[in-house]
Amino acid sequence: MATTDMATTVNKTAHPFDKTRLDATLNRRFFYAPAFEIYGGVAGLYDYGPPGSALQANIIDLWRKHFIIEEGMLELDTTIMTPSAVFETSGHVARFADWMVKDSKTGDVLRADHLVKNVLEARLAGDREARGLEAAPPSDDKKRKKKNAKAAAVKLDDGVVREYESILAQLDNYSGPEIGELCRKHDIRNPDTDNEVGEPQQFNLMFQSSIGPTGQHKGYLRPETAQGHFLNFNRLLEYNNGRVPFASAQIGRSFRNEISPRAGLLRVREFNMAEIEHYVDPEDKRHPRFKEVRDLSIVLLDRHIQESGSSETTTITVGEAVDKGIIANETLGYFLARIYLFLINIGIDPKRLRFRQHMANEMAHYATDCWDVEIHNSTGWTECVGCADRAAYDLSVHSNKTGQPLVVRQALKEPIITEKEVPEWNKKNLGKLFKKDSAVIQQVVESLDEAGLLKLKGELAQGSTIVKSEDGREFTLTPEVVTIERKTFKQSIRDFTPNVIEPSFGLGRILYTLLEHSFWSREQDVDRGVLSLPPLVAPTKVLIVPLSAREEFDPLVQEISAKLRRAGVFSRVDDSNTSIGKRYARNDELGTPFGLTIDFASVQNRTVTLRERDTTDQRIGSIDEVIATVTDLVFGNIDWAEACRRLPAYDGVQAVD
């Protein structure tokens, strides 16, 4: 059945991608499922089952190796529960909010911008249908729109179409009251009930709680891990022997009380993040390893292109993008490249990945530059990673609020020597002559610039000078009261607040998008789904399949399990009471890349067959040969073509697929 050439004949796109089928598969195989399902579930909360947990753990493990270990980052594990003061300082209490509207009759709550988007996009789709154009909406989740805001096929005036398109293009820029205005002007109603909606109100997205028994200490669940890094900056700096650049990293749970989450893992109320805060000298944002990534080509959608109304991307090397100033600095460019390499490594399709720069009006006022790593999936382009140069904002606000300096004290290699003119007072004479006006006079003189001091010096050399206070009074000064001297200053320490480059990963979004990119159906049968996850991240690496649960296979199953475990390869045994073909089909859906079949020949000859998931190709060899080969496959030392060179094709009569 299988031949050496099978590997090249797999057609993964024979059937178009079907989100409904993928969702059904993920649910049936318990990658993830709505949390509290037997209690009716809660929107935006999901539990990961065994394959989802393992996939997530493998992605996190690779992330840790790719970033923390490779770059010697300082890992942190900080608390989720956070006292209110921290988020008051960071700005989250005031600004981490979305606008919501209430259905005027049912009281149902909708996110205001999503409502406008759904309704207007549905109307535009209805218009295109009425004009006999293709009904496909320009972007985003078709199914959701179908459900939420079905609109009749009604032709709109050309002017209205242009107005809707213009509103949609800049939807992120509307304030709450402006969205309210839009709803009234365009009669935007709750599509579920056709009722009007009320005035938009702000809803803070942080879950609130109370710390301790008195009820007086307000706390929030963190919406990101970042503040935990910043607050520990001094300890981290000390751990790093006082030197920058260095980075802290944290993988952990965060919470956002989304208004009305309906997009599966793409918008949830509780999620895992992986965040890096890289602290760098604001005057030197070069990166020592930039040369390693300089020639990597990436796809960019920069802010100027977007501001010109286009979404055309450019393919450019990271080096060129930094040289041309499209990416603000080397360190930011280095991280964009490293993020790219990580995502490709875990199996994201490089053709469906782009870097979108934030436009000026989209970016936080303090940020120097910000890029979203967007990955394309069935709902459109989805932000999965953000990478911002946040300048000195975070450390500065916490330092200002707490009075704790959060700075680097750098010993200068060459002390900076400066000379300047300074007033030298004879305090005794000053007091005697001017009494309570002494302070005013000192202040006036000391606020003079270099030129002013030089002028004074010249006049004093002539005998006396007159200075004027703010309220217009004049005082005559002589060298008995003050002289101006040229002095030398030596600065050997430089204090500075480091800037922060922050790559921030939404692990659930990456995981879900990876599942979409990996899912296809076999050419011959749409019901035979396959998840082509790379072995590195696949939940189970090897499935051990004895022909049946008969006891005679037990010793070999034990032996092979133990040998794989010793080799560090995670395997599972499936000896369930069903055909080998069905067991392999189940594991194709679970993304298990390799299968070992144990049959009567195995017992007799100590041979096993090795099956590859994508091709269903099968090879045969001695137990130890096959274990060595599959170990090399799992760790990426060899590819399937090389495995085929090592092991002959299996052409036994025992059909196992």
Next chain:
Amino acid sequence: MATTDMATTVNKTAHPFDKTRLDATLNRRFFYAPAFEIYGGVAGLYDYGPPGSALQANIIDLWRKHFIIEEGMLELDTTIMTPSAVFETSGHVARFADWMVKDSKTGDVLRADHLVKNVLEARLAGDREARGLEAAPPSDDKKRKKKNAKAAAVKLDDGVVREYESILAQLDNYSGPEIGELCRKHDIRNPDTDNEVGEPQQFNLMFQSSIGPTGQHKGYLRPETAQGHFLNFNRLLEYNNGRVPFASAQIGRSFRNEISPRAGLLRVREFNMAEIEHYVDPEDKRHPRFKEVRDLSIVLLDRHIQESGSSETTTITVGEAVDKGIIANETLGYFLARIYLFLINIGIDPKRLRFRQHMANEMAHYATDCWDVEIHNSTGWTECVGCADRAAYDLSVHSNKTGQPLVVRQALKEPIITEKEVPEWNKKNLGKLFKKDSAVIQQVVESLDEAGLLKLKGELAQGSTIVKSEDGREFTLTPEVVTIERKTFKQSIRDFTPNVIEPSFGLGRILYTLLEHSFWSREQDVDRGVLSLPPLVAPTKVLIVPLSAREEFDPLVQEISAKLRRAGVFSRVDDSNTSIGKRYARNDELGTPFGLTIDFASVQNRTVTLRERDTTDQRIGSIDEVIATVTDLVFGNIDWAEACRRLPAYDGVQAVD
């Protein structure tokens, strides 16, 4: 300086354990620190810094290998935010609470049982002092008591001493009102202010929040991960092909809003747990791998000993304890043994570990048996792991509440054939004769047992019988209305609710206790602290120490780092501007087991020295020899004695320690 025999001469107990010094070391090296410290901190919330995070990650990694991978458990990752209904069912809303009292003047809140304990123990200590006996209190944190409840050296009446001791021994059994009574009777006041305290009030320990924008959906942060397992039982069972036994496992964050946490990592408001729920047939709690642990000796403190007022432990094999019925069943015994092996493996001192069985009045009413794994540290014996046989409680309550069956349907190998007598009604005649009394008559007959039915059968064979309703009325039945027939029943499916064995690990407590068990000071100098963490869990395995930050060492530093990374050994470079001795001392405090020194000889001869942390012994060899040796050491393939056989002692003039 160092010789081959050094390994045997290390005296780790030269200086008595000093908690203050350990705490200072852990804080200075940023193992962990109070969270939000620059904002003044919040009691019971701690952040883990780089070495603490790495130690925790290594413990979790070993846990995953020891339990999940070794036993093929099904891993889960469920949400922390939980709707109220779930904890209403589980009993947490009603009962997961502690009693608190308020200071009558300041309003400060204290945990009621802790207050009684602190005050009475302090009085007993004062009594012992007054009697000229040793002032050491019988158990628990001396420092805390000193701070909280210092009592004068006052001699008490012998009767009072006995009363206090009796109260302390059964403190867990007092209700809130009873504790209030105790406070009044014994004049127990807030030791910080000497004010009286009010009536004890119940305080639920779950953090409460609200899910979604309406404020109508109450949610709690989970105080344990267990409910997330139980709610997914049906999916897990299906994933396991419908068969028990199997286990689910989860490592994750949980929250408890402690009233007044003051015991460092031992009592915190946010913590990581690792929990296993092992589902087993209630009629067969044997374990297939029990034979592997049968001969392991463990130290037990069983319920009978405790109920007799003693705390004398028994050393016994797991097999004997199960055979004698001290441990309720094989599966429970298997997990106690596996927990023991895990704890010893990560470095817990086996001499400071015991299994304490819950007494009857301490155990949840539904539980069959429950053991705490207690580890001794400077605060006394501390529960670090619990292991309970929870019977069918959890699955039953959720099933009853939701109406979803949470059962195993087991196809019986041999169908169970039963014969029994059953009434066969002639419904037409019954209705005609008895009208609305028909139902009453049917109920009376069908509630009869086998003997009753046989008696009826005999009488009916004679022509007629009389039955009596509950209210005393009599009805005459004939074979025209009812006959009693012998029928055969065949049952081929058995439905049952599995029992749950639950090992539950508090990772922070284990981590802290491990740090205590690992900490000592060098013989010659109390200021030279060492953390003798086993290489398996040590945050950094190898420290690379170039003589200085001079560029000529860079190529070797790079080469050695890269080779160690390829071998899977986590290393760090310390090229800071301080002596090699100081750098090693810093890393002794961080628990780094091995050091590689790169000096001028390294550049010339490609040799490096290998230093062992506990002995400070140094060996020398070629770069590749040393890397191979240290890799074997880190993965536990060889011990230091073997390393000394492989590599000669370093006797260079360059003193590095």
